[in-house]
Amino acid sequence: MPRLLALPLFALLAATAHAAPPAARDDGWRVADPARAGFDVATLAALDTAIAVGEAPDTTSVLIARDGRLVVERYFGQGGPEVLNDTRSATKSVTALLVGAAVDRGLIDGAQAPVYGFFADRHWAHPDPLKRRFTVEDLLTMSSQWECDDDNAFSAGNEERMYLSADWTQFALDLPIKGYAPWMKRPKDSPYGRAFAYCTAGSFLLGAIVERASGQPLATFAREVLETPLGIRESQWQRSSEGVGMGGGGTRYRSRDLAKLGQLLLDGGRWNGKQVIASDWIRAMTTVQAQAREDADYGYLLWRFRFNVGGTEHAAWAMSGNGGNYVFVVPSERLVAVITRTRYNQRDMHAQSQRLLSEYILKALR
CATH class of the missing domain: 3.40.710 (Beta-lactamase)
Known part of the structure; x- marks a missing residue:
């Protein structure tokens, strides 16, 4: 009362x-x-x-x-x-902005740049010709052909599995190619020609690509190309087990x-x-x-x-x-x-x- x-x-x-x-x-x-x-x-x-x-x-x-x-x-x-809010996956949109900044500076050759080309120094499991054709845009649109779905606890690429890995970058690169049950739409049958599946591992790997392309930690690149121009004086970026900036979530900003x-x-x-x-x-x-x-x-x-x-x-x-x-x-x-x-x-x-x-x-x- x-x-x-x-x-x-x-x-x-x-x-x-x-x-x-x-x-x-x-x-x-x-x-x-x-x-x-x-x-x-x-x-x-x-x-x-x-x-x-x-x-x-x-x-x-x-x-x-x-x-x-x-x-x-x-x-x-x-x-x-002055509270730095943990907005979790809202970070993904910031990562997309950083990819754009890297493209604008000639560090990434556009949205059609091949993903695996940035990791030529590594080897990965489940080799498949499809992986060679994965583009940055596939990750930006959550439509890669990895078997990765955060909404499916059984998915090989579920984000909770990645968090337990000692090397998140390798985890993403190693993901298998997805299959399609009879009731699932393939890319060619999906709107816009893309079969969507929410995959934090893909957004994380975009952050790793920005780091490799720029030669800087993700937080440093973000500060130089985005935060300082916007007058953002403070933020907190998370990092993976191996120390790569977490482009998939957890960055903290004031409201x-x-x-x-x-x-x-x-x-x-x-x-x-x-x-x-x-x-x-x-x-x-x-x-x-x-x-x-x-x-x-x-x-x-x-x-x-x-x-x-x-x-x-x-x-x-x-x-x-x-x-x-x-x-x-x-x-x-x-x-x-x-x-x-x-x-x-x-x-x-x-x-x-x-x-x-x-x-x-x-x-x-x-």
Whole structure:
């Protein structure tokens, strides 16, 4: 009962908080009043209430930017402006940006570069002519022909098996070629000519390729080509057993810095007027390359969802990670939304975060 009595007061405080713009900081973000940016403040306040009553447990932050200005910045629980959020597989999208930076610098010969050519100093199990034809784009689109599926506990390439390996790079290179049961679609029968299977080992190997191509640790290359140009002063990158940067997950960023990554995608690779990642690469990242599920498509290590709000369909690109972590980019509304959570390995974590976007953030647009 005390909690129920407190909710009206909480809603009033939330509405008051949403009426003002976020604090201006020396990090490159311009800020604006959410109402002037086209949001209904009462609906945004309802989002805070929804989080308070447990509609999206373990939410730590919600940030919204529109037209290049930060208009909402809210923290909950253990969240805060200086917290480095572990957004798990959202890192994969950052890795795709780093591959683009390497291509732009001539370090990788485009998305069609052969994967195994970067590892000529190694030998691998299950030799097959198909492996010689694997391209960087196959890994970017989760459509290589490795027997690798994180959603299948029996898969040879399941990420949990990789984590137990002493050499993750070798683990990936050694993966067998997949077979197809009668009920499975082969690439030629699949939308966009690609048979999708979510494979963290492939994203990890992309990070290893960037390291080999650049001659630098992945964290160092990221700092030079991406983080420093965006004004990101701090991050934490993970490494594999053998010391290779973990391009498949676990990189930690502040919420405002995650929003910068979303804005970079929305603005064609530019941040505050400066081209950071080539626009052609961003265009390829945000072009549908494969069908991931009946309700979701996939670009270059980016998800594409569709949300129906008030009879209007909104397409949203998304960096997505375990726990219900998201950086949403909605081009039609010139909008970026960051949701960080620590609801790791829990049922409905993704559906809850997506509902925050559709039922509150998008619905708040006037």
